[in-house]
Amino acid sequence: MTSRRRMEDSEHWRAVGRIKAGQSITDVVLFFAVHHFVISRLWKQFQTTQTVVQRPVARHPSVTTPAEDRYIAIVDKRNHRATSTRVTSMVTASSVRQYLQLL
Numbered sequence: 001m002t003s004r005r006r007m008e009d010s011e012h013w014r015a016v017g018r019i020k021a022g023q024s025i026t027d028v029v030l031f032f033a034v035h036h037f038v039i040s041r042l043w044k045q046f047q048t049t050q051t052v053v054q055r056p057v058a059r060h061p062s063v064t065t066p067a068e069d070r071y072i073a074i075v076d077k078r079n080h081r082a083t084s085t086r087v088t089s090m091v092t093a094s095s096v097r098q099y100l101q102l103l
Helices: 009-020 025-032 036-049 066-078 084-102
Strands: none
Touching (some): 009 036, 025 036
16 A cells, blocks of 8 residues: 655645756656656646645534544444434433533
8 A cells, every 4th residue: 555645845846846957757756756646737737827835725614622523432432333313413412411511
């Protein structure tokens, strides 16, 4: 199984510099030990935008807190045969009980 490796921004610029200096995409791929598609896409991006810096990808905000995520994992491990719908109802019921105890 091959391991995945993310190229740093500085490596992006170095890869483009090597291609501009006359090296083939195949040589650059071998040098950086990444897939051919990565360097090819990087070179196309540079040709169209004159930059290789990746813009941050917008993510959906997390609905649950890290503490709730841990609790969901615990409930799931305790009831490993339960469906996701059942785990959701157990977590929701537990959350409602805890909220009512605070009042």
